[in-house]
Amino acid sequence: MAHQISSAQNPLIKTLKSLHLKKGRAETGLFLAEGARLALEAAELDAWPEMLLFSPAALERPRVRDLIKEADARRVRTIETTQTVLGQIAKRDNPQTVIGAYRQRLAPLEALDGALLVALDGIRDPGNLGTIIRTADSVGAGGVILVGETCDPFSVEAVRATMGSLFAVKLARASFEDLVRFKQARGASLVGASLKGERLAQETPLPERVIVFMGNEQSGLNEDMEAACDRLVKLPMRGRADSLNLAVATAVMLYDIWRRRDYDGARA
Numbered sequence: 001m002a003h004q005i006s007s008a009q010n011p012l013i014k015t016l017k018s019l020h021l022k023k024g025r026a027e028t029g030l031f032l033a034e035g036a037r038l039a040l041e042a043a044e045l046d047a048w049p050e051m052l053l054f055s056p057a058a059l060e061r062p063r064v065r066d067l068i069k070e071a072d073a074r075r076v077r078t079i080e081t082t083q084t085v086l087g088q089i090a091k092r093d094n095p096q097t098v099i100g101a102y103r104q105r106l107a108p109l110e111a112l113d114g115a116l117l118v119a120l121d122g123i124r125d126p127g128n129l130g131t132i133i134r135t136a137d138s139v140g141a142g143g144v145i146l147v148g149e150t151c152d153p154f155s156v157e158a159v160r161a162t163m164g165s166l167f168a169v170k171l172a173r174a175s176f177e178d179l180v181r182f183k184q185a186r187g188a189s190l191v192g193a194s195l196k197g198e199r200l201a202q203e204t205p206l207p208e209r210v211i212v213f214m215g216n217e218q219s220g221l222n223e224d225m226e227a228a229c230d231r232l233v234k235l236p237m238r239g240r241a242d243s244l245n246l247a248v249a250t251a252v253m254l255y256d257i258w259r260r261r262d263y264d265g266a267r268a
Helices: 011-020 022-028 036-044 056-060 062-073 083-090 126-138 156-162 176-186 223-228 246-260
Strands: 030-034 051-054 077-080 098-103 116-121 144-147 171-174 189-198 210-214 231-233
Touching: 011 022, 011 030, 011 051, 011 083, 011 098, 022 030, 030 036, 030 083, 030 156, 036 062, 036 098, 051 062, 051 083, 056 062, 062 077, 083 098, 116 126, 116 246, 126 144, 126 156, 126 246, 144 176, 171 176, 176 189, 176 210, 176 223, 189 223, 189 246, 210 246
Parallel strands: 051 077, 116 144, 116 210, 144 171, 189 210, 189 231
Antiparallel strands: 030 098, 051 098
16 A cells, blocks of 8 residues: 655655655665656566555556566565655656665676676766666676776666666676686677777687676776776777777677677577
8 A cells, every 4th residue: 555745844755855866766775766657667577675655657557567566465665655756866847656665686796697798897977887887787787897997887877877777777886807707707809999909800700708808998997907807899880080989989898708709698
């Protein structure tokens, strides 16, 4: 049975608003995910929120009504509130009609598996991080490894950019040293993006297991990281631009590797 809250001064609403801040997320272990679509996709993956807030308008959609009913059955705290309160939680003038507060989950590095993984060092832009997570999901990557001081994947901006893929992709945090040990134990090839790299020719063979390693938006991979890579790759340029956005460059790398495997597993 859903509770009703109409005041933005309610302590619970204040807690949810605090999840826009890293401190609030650290203290509660929660993060915000906005929209019925994300909540429905998460439920399909058996990821349920700690709290599910919705406005009366959300109840006009049969799938959302069913979602709330099942959430109640799973003892999720369901809360009916106003669009005004949802707007204050989301910090948007035109908020979604459904917002969930989910438990943050990171996987142990050893739990990541698959022929293709992504490792990111020192990523600063949450939009880039979220887009890369979404792209990793698109190519069926086995997970994303966050190396060093990479930004928070559970920030509101990063979660929005994942478009729900946050619930489908395993995330792990690791030191650079842990990453090197992991790739050696798995027999994987660490392929780093670098201006010192070479263009991958059409016929260039790649091993069965590959970890694509991307560096910081400004400085890329440092010398030690480049030295640890089994192969350094440079994306070719033709026009006046001399670089790509990090998320775009990662997408090009991932899709090129998947193309070399004849898009194995792609949906018809």
